[in-house]
Amino acid sequence: xxxxxxxxxxxxxxxxxxxxxxxxxxxxxxxxxxxxxxxxxxxxxxxxxxxxxxxxxxxxxxxxxxxxxxxxxxxxxxx
Amino acid sequence: xxxxxxxxxxxxxxxxxxxxxxxxxxxxxxxxxxxxxxxxxxxxxxxxxxxxxxxxxxxxxxxxxxxxxxxxxxxxxxxxxxxxxxxxxxxxxxxxxxxxxxxxxxxxxxxxxxxxxxxxxxxxxxxxxxxxxxxxxxxxxxxxxxxxxxxxxxxxxxxxxxxxxxxxxxxxxxxxxxxxxxxxxxxxxxxxxxxxxxxxxxxxxxxxxxxxxxxxxxxxxxxxxxxxxxxxxxxxxxxxxxxxxxxxxxxxxxxxxxxxxxxxxxxxxxxxxxxxxxxxxxxxxxxxxxxxxxxxxxxxxxxxxxxxxxxxxxxxxxxxxxxxxxxxxxxxxxxxxxxxxxxxxxxxxxxxxxxxxxxxxxxxx
Numbered sequence: 053x054x055x056x057x058x059x060x061x062x063x064x065x066x067x068x069x070x071x072x073x074x075x076x077x078x079x080x081x082x083x084x085x086x087x088x089x090x091x092x093x094x095x096x097x098x099x100x101x102x103x104x105x106x107x108x109x110x111x112x113x114x115x116x117x118x119x120x121x122x123x124x125x126x127x128x129x130x131x
Numbered sequence: 132x133x134x135x136x137x138x139x140x141x142x143x144x145x146x147x148x149x150x151x152x153x154x155x156x157x158x159x160x161x162x163x164x165x166x167x168x169x170x171x172x173x174x175x176x177x178x179x180x181x182x183x184x185x186x187x188x189x190x191x192x193x194x195x196x197x198x199x200x201x202x203x204x205x206x207x208x209x210x211x212x213x214x215x216x217x218x219x220x221x222x223x224x225x226x227x228x229x230x231x232x233x234x235x236x237x238x239x240x241x242x243x244x245x246x247x248x249x250x251x252x253x254x255x256x257x258x259x260x261x262x263x264x265x266x267x268x269x270x271x272x273x274x275x276x277x278x279x280x281x282x283x284x285x286x287x288x289x290x291x292x293x294x295x296x297x298x299x300x301x302x303x304x305x306x307x308x309x310x311x312x313x314x315x316x317x318x319x320x321x322x323x324x325x326x327x328x329x330x331x332x333x334x335x336x337x338x339x340x341x342x343x344x345x346x347x348x349x350x351x352x353x354x355x356x357x358x359x360x361x362x363x364x365x366x367x368x369x370x371x372x373x374x375x376x377x378x379x380x381x382x383x384x385x386x387x388x389x390x391x392x393x394x395x396x397x398x399x400x401x402x403x404x405x406x407x408x409x410x411x412x413x414x415x416x417x418x419x420x421x422x423x424x425x426x427x428x429x430x431x432x433x434x435x436x437x438x439x440x441x442x443x444x445x446x447x448x449x450x451x452x453x454x455x456x457x458x459x460x461x462x463x464x465x466x467x468x469x470x471x472x473x474x475x476x477x478x479x480x481x482x483x484x485x486x487x488x489x490x491x492x493x494x495x496x
């Protein structure tokens with residue numbers, strides 16, 4: 053029940069907007085994300101966007117994952 | 132898909148697993164609160180990849196599963212009132228109450244509709260002005276704001292034939308109850324990512340502060356889950372008990388202010404009864420005075436529809452499973468009597484229930 057899927061906001065019309073997820077477009081409620089703009093990615097849950105995803109935080113997480121090999125090597129845990 | 136594929140990279144998963152293996156030098160028992168985590172962990176085969184020292188226990192994070200038999204009976208009783216249409220999320224249909232399920236009530240002639248969104252219930256109410264549409268509000272903090280938004284919309288439209296049976300539940304009070312009881316020995320909590328998208332990572336500070344346990348909020352892709360587990364294992368190994376956020380792209384420290392405002396405008400905390408945990412103060416959400424006209428509960432009294440004493444399904448250990456006190460495959464009914472095709476209790480019915488996850492993905496070992 054707490055499943056939420058990332059989707060791209062493609063248009064906004066007041067409290068509603070159209071999002072695209074895996075090539076499928078659907079209308080969702082935007083009442084919970086007044087800050088959302090076209091081009092943002094939002095988490096969609098039961099027909100509503102519940103949060104705007106933060107691209108810089110996502111990039112930071114991925115950077116940390118990429119640095120793990122080095123970190124593991126330093127810790128002697130690379131094998 | 133962006134924000135999905137890059138968080139499923141097998142090479143990065145292997146690097147995280149190496150960290151977990153290296154740091155899990157002694158047994159560590161972690162609870163994932165959230166049923167969506169439970170299913171993601173099984174679906175991606177992560178359990179088999181974890182070293183034997185790491186034990187993952189499933190918590191009460193399945194809203195359908197924790198709905199008490201008494202509340203289910205009330206929902207089913209509402210469906211029997213003439214002129215009532217029940218709008219429910221699909222997972223609720225097959226959950227057995229004391230006497231049958233919503234699906235059986237539907238087969239017997241009740242008007243029960245499965246909706247994907249609370250907005251679908253508004254549509255039903257608009258299209259059938261001569262019927263009363265009762266939305267079953269089931270779900271945690273992730274879902275409650277969406278239902279609040281629908282209620283605000285209904286109020287603005289003056290939609291007089293919509294009602295809500297609020298069975299919403301709040302997750303921190305349930306986590307408190309599990310940790311306070313001390314029934315299950317735990318070394319860390321994997322906190323729910325999408326609940327936290329609403330309430331904020333900071334809402335879990337009490338786990339570290341009051342119970343001296345590490346707590347890591349995380350998302351639902353394999354790298355998110357493994358990063359959360361790796362963080363908990365490293366904290367455990369180092370003797371630390373801190374709150375960390377391994378899902379910062381989706382969870383801010385203070386959560387989503389617009390969603391919290393809507394939820395607080397429509398609902399006030401109220402006692403709620405949880406399967407397996409009993410009645411917990413402040414763990415549910417009741418409609419505030421201004422929105423009381425939407426409350427479905429008075430319909431039962433107005434139509435003289437009572438519910439008999441609620442009964443749990445005979446032999447069902449769902450309550451123990453929900454507290455992490457019993458692994459699903461240790462239940463005597465598991466797989467022998469209780470299967471997804473013929474479920475005895477809600478943990479086998481719901482797509483998020485841990486019994487269903489164990490059954491579907493072979494958690495027999």
